[in-house]
Amino acid sequence: MAVKRVGNQTVILQKPPIILESASIAGKKEGEGPLADYFDMILEDDLFGEKTWEKAESRLIREVLLKVIDKACLSYSDINYVISGDLLNQCIAASFGVRESQIPFFGVYGACSTMAESISLGSMIIDGGFADHIVCMTSSHFCSAEKQFRFPLEMGSQRPPTAQWTVTGAGAVLLSSDISGIGITKITTGYIADKGIKDANNMGAAMAPATAATIVAHFKDTGLQPDYYDMIITGDLGKFGGELCCSMVENEGYKIKDRYKDCGVLIYDLEKQDVACGGSGCGCSAVVLTSYLYQLLKEGFIKRILFVATGALLSTTSSQQGESILGIAHAVSVERIGI
């Protein structure tokens, strides 16, 4: 059998699963940002016709699932698995979002690393020959996240410069066993890192060490250098977290600054949109991957990216125990194959 594992954290896919289609739905504020033209749909109102923010977030999942299946000219019954999760307690956006579908469901929780986690699992399942079509998706919602993790919105509490703005949006990819297109070629799975950060308004710092560790592991495991990729893009480290991560990676001997981007920085106009150091939330990397990045790859403007979704495992329950915010990051190589 061909070598499927390299190093401690990386696997090489032998028949890289293809992103057959992607779909993205973005909130109103995200629709006023620089990536607006790339989204499949922009909400006029973040309640999305529902009575609560949580129900709106579930609807984001339901609609983005329908959209990605529809774009691929398939139906629910063609999908072997859905792999999804979100930030809400017990991942209710995902579970309520898929409840009508009757698609076999694997719930995952990786905080904002969810998009890369679900793609990692989905890709191994397809490459292993167990499925032909898997939808991997996630969501976040500014209002439901602030309510659950920080302060009531009605308080209008001030945000420090290290704060991030939870993206309202959902992104889905439909992975398939096709042989050409935009493929998932390598997966580097991260481990949990704890650097003792306790400030829910400084999540970039909580995630940066785990992210740097995953990026460095990817290069060590594969023997590749950063210039193999046209872009190395993290999920939602934000401006400060991104700079910290770059420095940490460069300290290990890998120069990535010239091709480094962060979805949280790309999705908003940081000068004008009052989002402090950028976007966050599971939806952040998910909507950027499924809109802007997928489009760039499809049109050939870039050929290979290392997509590193970054999670801060923030929980009020663990904060109440005096615990810190754990970080984790998973990387997937997304490349043009045979096109």
Place this chain on the structure above:
Amino acid sequence: MAVKRVGNQTVILQKPPIILESASIAGKKEGEGPLADYFDMILEDDLFGEKTWEKAESRLIREVLLKVIDKACLSYSDINYVISGDLLNQCIAASFGVRESQIPFFGVYGACSTMAESISLGSMIIDGGFADHIVCMTSSHFCSAEKQFRFPLEMGSQRPPTAQWTVTGAGAVLLSSDISGIGITKITTGYIADKGIKDANNMGAAMAPATAATIVAHFKDTGLQPDYYDMIITGDLGKFGGELCCSMVENEGYKIKDRYKDCGVLIYDLEKQDVACGGSGCGCSAVVLTSYLYQLLKEGFIKRILFVATGALLSTTSSQQGESILGIAHAVSVERIGI
């Protein structure tokens, strides 16, 4: 390539991953029940030397991970992935439990279906050739669960006869690419079912329809009859939920009553231990599988079981939206192979 998928929900593993070792830790009350002799460790006190119940639950995960690795004479660095999740908000028992390990981590959320979900994913990853050793594990804790999902323990609120008692405990299996032993041969992945149940003290009813659907799908997909298995065992439907599930399966033409068991009924003495209709929680099916069932299989008293972990995706956040409790169940065939 051999047929790996049969029907809509089932996959057949070509080189069935082997449960190289299992480990179980049970709480004090569980240690006073009928399965006491099978547990690797029984807590003297449910705080387990920690200051809070949540920290005690994280410690259950940490210790059961150490124990299963130790029993297999391996170390952290031999494990390719940990797949784990739990009931606490943002799955903090799992994430804090593994934080020192530096093992690549996939967080999952399937409520009490977690043990079968993690084994399903782990088995496909190993059979796909991506890993040699994966630990799949989960936990629950009576006190942290009651506090999060129902009422403060100090209230001493009365429990109706349909209530279940969340198991304090954790179970882990170490899956390997070995070729003989107790193997995972087939996986039937469930979908989310919603029958409108809203009572957090009647979770058996919330889970029974999803469970029956998964069991029926398993037989339809594989063409097997119930007598293929020595035991068909659900996770935590409890007494009433189990009876309901059996009837629903039998209505579809599969007679399972003579070989049907439920982990939630086995783990306590329902007459004497004041647990209403039985145990529940992710830990319930996890500790029964990793102690009693594994032992029975290893010693050859039984040769094949269908293990169906059953999840009620209970969340206070969704209950606050007026939503019902969703159910899901995943089945894995566990069989003696080459021994």
